[in-house]
Amino acid sequence: MERKKIFSYFIGLMFALLLFGLLNLNLLQGAKFRRLSDGNCIRLISQQGSRGNILDRNGELIVGNKISYDVMILPQDLSQVDRALSAVSRILGVETGELKIAFKKNFVSSSLPTTVAGNIELKKAIMLEEYKVEEPSIIIAPKPLRYYPYGSLACHVIGYVNEIDRWRLTKLEDYGYKTKDIVGFGGVEEKYDYYLRQEEGGLSVEVNHRGKFTRVLGFAPPRDGKDIQLTLDLGIQKIAEENLSGRKGSVILMDPQSGSILALANYPNFNPAIFVNKRSTLIAGLFNNSDAPLINRAISSSYPPASVFKVVVASAGLELKKINLSTHFLCAGATMVGSRKFSCWDVHGPQDIIAGIAHSCDVFFYKTGLLLGGQNIHDYALKLGLGRPAGFELPYEASGFIPSPLWRKINKFQNWFDGDTANLSIGQGECLVSPLQATGMMAVFANRGYLPVPYIIKAVGGLELEAKKKRLTPVAFRKSTFETLREGLREVVSDAKGTAYILSGLPVAVAGKTGTAQVSHGLTHAWFVGFFPYDKPKYVICVFLENGGPGHAASAVAKRIIEAMNSQGLLQ
């Protein structure tokens, strides 16, 4: 009997083992197996919504979408595919072999439609759609594509769209981005991709072990991306681009009262549509071009500000009471700093501050700068928004650079000499400023005391953001300082010997400052930064021409822009 007892215990043990196995599979690991089971039989056929539009401040379309049609084939069985392909080839006039290659390239699984031809004409799409009765495996899938009605207009502000790259994917995976997703590169498309981005919808279908469709489980409608309204004014943007065209450089127009960007143009530029059409030779050309057409020069590049920087030195001198309105320096064409001779671009005779600004007299500013010292100039430059990023919304903003004795000591273990101060006083040397920073600096004098944070987004998805975007940092200068500087900047234009006298004939009173930056090789960079109308400024304008010659050239461009704005009634 002993053996029988042991035996029945043994059988009991076997059943206990079964129960343990059941417990482990169903309850402990149940969720995991449920997921695996769903993964076995549920497939998603995605449908894309359209990416958000980009509009100008008046609601006019800058970038939109147009529907393109893709021909897809649901490869349920092979003979059917061949028949469908020959039908498609007849209607599209493409060889069957070509379609077969495309089919093989794009094939994923027999439950997922495979694209054989992309971007076909509407007429042919309709013809194929009619053919569906005979060949139900043909699917015409409408797909929204980025559409640029004005070609390259505002391309640097907008950026372009392309397939997501590896680096971005690793960063964005957690936010639901997937391989082959179309995302923005550069500009608003990149920075606001999360809002512009459409939400993927689609069918979830059940398939069997061969991947064949059995039934539809559900449908989630795709959702379009949010529209983004920019502060750009399409009319002004067009004028800026037309007048810049052909010259390397950039133009910025900003509202000094708020900091909203009305126009931002760069040249050379590019047509974002080539990324949509996947014109690989043109794309390669863009990346290889030594003039770097993809760079947004206005915000991502910085240059020596030259005489434009004198505005900083002048305001620092007045604020720190190193000079006043009655201070006169004699310009004899050059001055000695230590044992070195620093020359002026002309012989100006006795100059006070107003004349010094108007004539852009170097000697006046060498002397003012030496009274101030390098550190003071650096500090005031930072107060006016130079040497640090302006906090603009678009990606890849350059911070520029303003040297200072302290920086020199810490980073280079070198001393700062008076010659460095003199160089800095006329915006040469290591000093670098981006056109956007120069624009912001000028806005302080236009609005008499506020450094605006430039912005370009007016509304996202219909939600007005301007009230939040408008951030004005008070610049605590005395009122008299602003008035003196403004007077000087006006004289630049109105004085017959002013460096931007060319702008005096305009129907609107312009004030501003020119700059001619010496570069190590090639022509000088040309600057004109100003504002108009003088009394109640509505616009700050910055024209920068890379290797564009003397400041006069930039003034001439500014003149044409303001003239065109006037003739189109934009100044009223």
Add this chain to the structure above:
Amino acid sequence: MRNSFLKILTIAIFISILGVLTIYSSTYQKEGSLWQDIYKRQILWIAIGLVCFFFISGFNYRKLWDASYFIYSLALFFLFLVFCLGIIRLGAQRWLKIAWFNFQPSEFAKLAIIIFLARYFSRKSASDISLLSGKFGIFRGLVLPFIFVAIPMFLVIEQPDLGSGLMLLLAFVSLLYLTNVRLKYIFILLISLILPLPFLWHFLRDYQKDRLLVFINPNIDPLGAGYTVIQSRIAIGSGGLLGKGWLSGTQSQLYFLPESHTDFIFATFSEQWGFLGSLLLICMYYLIIRQGFMIAQRTQDSFGKLLAYGISLLLALQVFINIAMNMGLAPVVGLPLPLLSYGGSSVLVTFVALGILVNIDRTRAVF
């Protein structure tokens, strides 16, 4: 007395009904009248099985004592027939096509061997009516019965049906243990079986080797030999506590799980009825086997006793190996789950075996 009859009958019918429901759910989406009719055929087999059950349960099992050599020879004959047909057709052959159905002799052989062994080990000495088996020497206690088992076992394994072959061997070892044959002999048998295993490895067919390797790690060949076990585990596990519901099992109905109505029917069942349903099913099997053991214990007649043990054992081993293999706890060998899996021979033999079991309990009072 009638108690065990009713209990066994009720449980058997209950499990059979579950089986029909599960077979229906795993085949109703398949096209073709052959698939559509499978559950009807199963119902027919169950009906035939029930008729046999009632007939056998009223048929004195002692007559099997006399017929046991005949039954054994019959089983051997069928197996040999299958073996010859296999040679002629150059391929796997497990069935004999008789009229409109396929008869699987290995199912019948399992029962036949049990009857034969029960007869062999319950012989009594003429002098003092004590069982001879305790006094058997190594030849009569081990070698001779092993030869009797080894012949059909070889034929079954050659079919090839490794599962049923192993079943025969396990049943033999268990019965040896139960019949007071000296433990020493059993150890000798086990050792002589285990030692040549590494050599026997070379005699296994490739797919059998794959199955054994896959048992150790199913992921070495997830789309080949390991596929069934992986899918079966997914099916069982995805049932969760309450299951996906009848006719809603995606694993079995969308064909991810092969053999979902035969060897892997437990996975199909568990996917649809979940943990609770599977628990109930396993309990049902346990109850029926417990009944068998209780009958064996009650029976004074040593032939009846051994027969009852053997039949319960046969059920227990098949249920255990099948369910364990569904869960990936045992290597995949082709064994049906009694009463639940589709298959006429299996259903019929199981009902006949249960009929004998009931009859043992019924006849007990007569002696």
